[in-house]
Amino acid sequence: MADSFNFELVSPERLLVSGSVSEVVIPATEGEMTVMANHAPTxxxxxxxxxxxxxxxxxxxxxxxxxxxADIIPTGCTLLAESAVHVDEFNSDDITRRIDVARKELEHVKSDDQKFGIETYLAELTTLQGIVMPV
Structure with a gap:
Protein backbone atom coordinates (compact mmCIF):
# COMPACT_ATOMS: atom_id res chain seq x y z
CA MET A 1 0.00 0.00 0.00
CA ALA A 2 1.34 3.42 -0.94
CA ASP A 3 2.04 5.99 1.75
CA SER A 4 -0.47 8.79 2.02
CA PHE A 5 0.05 12.52 2.31
CA ASN A 6 -2.12 15.58 2.82
CA PHE A 7 -3.51 17.27 -0.30
CA GLU A 8 -5.50 20.46 -0.60
CA LEU A 9 -7.04 21.89 -3.76
CA VAL A 10 -8.15 25.46 -3.20
CA SER A 11 -9.83 27.92 -5.56
CA PRO A 12 -10.83 31.51 -4.75
CA GLU A 13 -14.42 30.31 -4.42
CA ARG A 14 -13.91 27.30 -2.14
CA LEU A 15 -11.86 24.45 -0.75
CA LEU A 16 -12.47 21.52 -3.12
CA VAL A 17 -10.28 18.83 -1.54
CA SER A 18 -8.63 18.53 1.84
CA GLY A 19 -7.49 15.16 3.06
CA SER A 20 -5.16 12.23 2.92
CA VAL A 21 -4.43 10.83 -0.56
CA SER A 22 -1.98 8.36 -2.08
CA GLU A 23 -1.33 10.14 -5.39
CA VAL A 24 -2.12 13.36 -7.26
CA VAL A 25 -1.44 14.07 -10.93
CA ILE A 26 -1.20 17.79 -11.64
CA PRO A 27 -0.91 19.69 -14.96
CA ALA A 28 2.35 21.49 -14.22
CA THR A 29 3.49 24.06 -16.76
CA GLU A 30 6.41 21.85 -17.83
CA GLY A 31 4.20 18.75 -18.15
CA GLU A 32 2.06 16.42 -16.06
CA MET A 33 3.54 15.61 -12.69
CA THR A 34 2.67 12.82 -10.27
CA VAL A 35 2.98 13.74 -6.60
CA MET A 36 3.30 11.02 -3.98
CA ALA A 37 4.30 10.91 -0.32
CA ASN A 38 7.89 11.96 0.37
CA HIS A 39 8.11 13.99 -2.86
CA ALA A 40 11.03 16.39 -3.06
CA PRO A 41 10.10 19.97 -2.13
CA THR A 42 8.94 21.72 -5.29
CA ALA A 70 1.38 24.04 -6.42
CA ASP A 71 3.56 23.88 -3.33
CA ILE A 72 4.85 20.36 -2.72
CA ILE A 73 6.66 19.14 0.39
CA PRO A 74 7.40 15.55 1.51
CA THR A 75 4.31 15.46 3.74
CA GLY A 76 1.83 17.26 1.50
CA CYS A 77 0.81 19.26 -1.53
CA THR A 78 -1.27 22.41 -1.76
CA LEU A 79 -2.60 23.46 -5.15
CA LEU A 80 -3.91 27.02 -5.32
CA ALA A 81 -5.95 27.22 -8.51
CA GLU A 82 -7.05 30.39 -10.28
CA SER A 83 -10.30 28.53 -10.91
CA ALA A 84 -11.26 24.91 -10.24
CA VAL A 85 -14.34 22.71 -10.38
CA HIS A 86 -15.09 19.00 -10.12
CA VAL A 87 -15.20 17.48 -13.59
CA ASP A 88 -18.88 16.50 -13.08
CA GLU A 89 -19.75 20.16 -12.40
CA PHE A 90 -17.81 21.51 -15.36
CA ASN A 91 -19.76 23.80 -17.67
CA SER A 92 -18.62 23.53 -21.30
CA ASP A 93 -19.65 27.16 -21.87
CA ASP A 94 -16.88 28.26 -19.49
CA ILE A 95 -14.06 26.88 -21.64
CA THR A 96 -15.68 28.19 -24.83
CA ARG A 97 -15.92 31.65 -23.26
CA ARG A 98 -12.27 31.54 -22.16
CA ILE A 99 -11.17 30.55 -25.68
CA ASP A 100 -13.20 33.38 -27.21
CA VAL A 101 -11.71 35.93 -24.79
CA ALA A 102 -8.16 34.73 -25.52
CA ARG A 103 -8.74 34.92 -29.29
CA LYS A 104 -9.98 38.50 -28.95
CA GLU A 105 -6.94 39.41 -26.84
CA LEU A 106 -4.70 37.91 -29.51
CA GLU A 107 -6.06 40.40 -32.05
CA HIS A 108 -4.72 43.31 -29.99
CA VAL A 109 -1.30 42.13 -28.80
CA LYS A 110 1.60 44.51 -29.14
CA SER A 111 4.61 42.29 -28.47
CA ASP A 112 5.87 38.87 -29.48
CA ASP A 113 6.06 37.84 -25.82
CA GLN A 114 2.39 38.68 -25.32
CA LYS A 115 1.47 36.86 -28.51
CA PHE A 116 3.42 33.76 -27.46
CA GLY A 117 1.79 33.74 -24.01
CA ILE A 118 -1.73 33.99 -25.39
CA GLU A 119 -1.08 31.41 -28.11
CA THR A 120 0.29 29.01 -25.49
CA TYR A 121 -2.77 29.58 -23.29
CA LEU A 122 -5.07 28.99 -26.28
CA ALA A 123 -3.30 25.72 -27.06
CA GLU A 124 -3.69 24.61 -23.44
CA LEU A 125 -7.40 25.51 -23.42
CA THR A 126 -7.98 23.71 -26.70
CA THR A 127 -6.26 20.59 -25.38
CA LEU A 128 -8.32 20.76 -22.19
CA GLN A 129 -11.49 21.21 -24.23
CA GLY A 130 -10.67 17.98 -26.12
CA ILE A 131 -10.14 16.10 -22.85
CA VAL A 132 -13.23 17.34 -21.02
CA MET A 133 -15.59 17.51 -23.99
CA PRO A 134 -14.54 14.72 -26.40
CA VAL A 135 -16.25 14.79 -29.77
Whole structure:
Protein backbone atom coordinates (compact mmCIF):
# COMPACT_ATOMS: atom_id res chain seq x y z
CA MET A 1 0.00 0.00 0.00
CA ALA A 2 1.34 3.42 -0.94
CA ASP A 3 2.04 5.99 1.75
CA SER A 4 -0.47 8.79 2.02
CA PHE A 5 0.05 12.52 2.31
CA ASN A 6 -2.12 15.58 2.82
CA PHE A 7 -3.51 17.27 -0.30
CA GLU A 8 -5.50 20.46 -0.60
CA LEU A 9 -7.04 21.89 -3.76
CA VAL A 10 -8.15 25.46 -3.20
CA SER A 11 -9.83 27.92 -5.56
CA PRO A 12 -10.83 31.51 -4.75
CA GLU A 13 -14.42 30.31 -4.42
CA ARG A 14 -13.91 27.30 -2.14
CA LEU A 15 -11.86 24.45 -0.75
CA LEU A 16 -12.47 21.52 -3.12
CA VAL A 17 -10.28 18.83 -1.54
CA SER A 18 -8.63 18.53 1.84
CA GLY A 19 -7.49 15.16 3.06
CA SER A 20 -5.16 12.23 2.92
CA VAL A 21 -4.43 10.83 -0.56
CA SER A 22 -1.98 8.36 -2.08
CA GLU A 23 -1.33 10.14 -5.39
CA VAL A 24 -2.12 13.36 -7.26
CA VAL A 25 -1.44 14.07 -10.93
CA ILE A 26 -1.20 17.79 -11.64
CA PRO A 27 -0.91 19.69 -14.96
CA ALA A 28 2.35 21.49 -14.22
CA THR A 29 3.49 24.06 -16.76
CA GLU A 30 6.41 21.85 -17.83
CA GLY A 31 4.20 18.75 -18.15
CA GLU A 32 2.06 16.42 -16.06
CA MET A 33 3.54 15.61 -12.69
CA THR A 34 2.67 12.82 -10.27
CA VAL A 35 2.98 13.74 -6.60
CA MET A 36 3.30 11.02 -3.98
CA ALA A 37 4.30 10.91 -0.32
CA ASN A 38 7.89 11.96 0.37
CA HIS A 39 8.11 13.99 -2.86
CA ALA A 40 11.03 16.39 -3.06
CA PRO A 41 10.10 19.97 -2.13
CA THR A 42 8.94 21.72 -5.29
CA UNK A 43 6.95 24.75 -6.36
CA UNK A 44 5.46 24.79 -9.84
CA UNK A 45 2.98 26.78 -11.85
CA UNK A 46 -0.14 25.03 -13.12
CA UNK A 47 -1.58 25.27 -16.61
CA UNK A 48 -5.21 24.63 -17.57
CA UNK A 49 -5.84 20.91 -17.26
CA UNK A 50 -7.10 18.02 -15.17
CA UNK A 51 -6.01 17.23 -11.61
CA UNK A 52 -6.49 13.55 -10.77
CA UNK A 53 -6.66 12.66 -7.08
CA UNK A 54 -6.28 9.04 -5.92
CA UNK A 55 -7.29 8.21 -2.36
CA UNK A 56 -5.74 5.48 -0.25
CA UNK A 57 -8.65 3.14 -1.06
CA UNK A 58 -7.99 3.53 -4.81
CA UNK A 59 -10.90 5.86 -5.59
CA UNK A 60 -10.10 8.53 -8.19
CA UNK A 61 -11.58 11.99 -8.54
CA UNK A 62 -10.90 14.56 -11.26
CA UNK A 63 -10.99 18.35 -11.22
CA UNK A 64 -10.71 20.90 -14.01
CA UNK A 65 -8.28 23.71 -13.16
CA UNK A 66 -7.41 26.92 -14.99
CA UNK A 67 -3.93 27.83 -13.85
CA UNK A 68 -2.41 28.50 -10.46
CA UNK A 69 0.52 27.03 -8.60
CA ALA A 70 1.38 24.04 -6.42
CA ASP A 71 3.56 23.88 -3.33
CA ILE A 72 4.85 20.36 -2.72
CA ILE A 73 6.66 19.14 0.39
CA PRO A 74 7.40 15.55 1.51
CA THR A 75 4.31 15.46 3.74
CA GLY A 76 1.83 17.26 1.50
CA CYS A 77 0.81 19.26 -1.53
CA THR A 78 -1.27 22.41 -1.76
CA LEU A 79 -2.60 23.46 -5.15
CA LEU A 80 -3.91 27.02 -5.32
CA ALA A 81 -5.95 27.22 -8.51
CA GLU A 82 -7.05 30.39 -10.28
CA SER A 83 -10.30 28.53 -10.91
CA ALA A 84 -11.26 24.91 -10.24
CA VAL A 85 -14.34 22.71 -10.38
CA HIS A 86 -15.09 19.00 -10.12
CA VAL A 87 -15.20 17.48 -13.59
CA ASP A 88 -18.88 16.50 -13.08
CA GLU A 89 -19.75 20.16 -12.40
CA PHE A 90 -17.81 21.51 -15.36
CA ASN A 91 -19.76 23.80 -17.67
CA SER A 92 -18.62 23.53 -21.30
CA ASP A 93 -19.65 27.16 -21.87
CA ASP A 94 -16.88 28.26 -19.49
CA ILE A 95 -14.06 26.88 -21.64
CA THR A 96 -15.68 28.19 -24.83
CA ARG A 97 -15.92 31.65 -23.26
CA ARG A 98 -12.27 31.54 -22.16
CA ILE A 99 -11.17 30.55 -25.68
CA ASP A 100 -13.20 33.38 -27.21
CA VAL A 101 -11.71 35.93 -24.79
CA ALA A 102 -8.16 34.73 -25.52
CA ARG A 103 -8.74 34.92 -29.29
CA LYS A 104 -9.98 38.50 -28.95
CA GLU A 105 -6.94 39.41 -26.84
CA LEU A 106 -4.70 37.91 -29.51
CA GLU A 107 -6.06 40.40 -32.05
CA HIS A 108 -4.72 43.31 -29.99
CA VAL A 109 -1.30 42.13 -28.80
CA LYS A 110 1.60 44.51 -29.14
CA SER A 111 4.61 42.29 -28.47
CA ASP A 112 5.87 38.87 -29.48
CA ASP A 113 6.06 37.84 -25.82
CA GLN A 114 2.39 38.68 -25.32
CA LYS A 115 1.47 36.86 -28.51
CA PHE A 116 3.42 33.76 -27.46
CA GLY A 117 1.79 33.74 -24.01
CA ILE A 118 -1.73 33.99 -25.39
CA GLU A 119 -1.08 31.41 -28.11
CA THR A 120 0.29 29.01 -25.49
CA TYR A 121 -2.77 29.58 -23.29
CA LEU A 122 -5.07 28.99 -26.28
CA ALA A 123 -3.30 25.72 -27.06
CA GLU A 124 -3.69 24.61 -23.44
CA LEU A 125 -7.40 25.51 -23.42
CA THR A 126 -7.98 23.71 -26.70
CA THR A 127 -6.26 20.59 -25.38
CA LEU A 128 -8.32 20.76 -22.19
CA GLN A 129 -11.49 21.21 -24.23
CA GLY A 130 -10.67 17.98 -26.12
CA ILE A 131 -10.14 16.10 -22.85
CA VAL A 132 -13.23 17.34 -21.02
CA MET A 133 -15.59 17.51 -23.99
CA PRO A 134 -14.54 14.72 -26.40
CA VAL A 135 -16.25 14.79 -29.77
Missing amino acids: MTTIKPGIVTVKTADGKKDRYVVFGGF
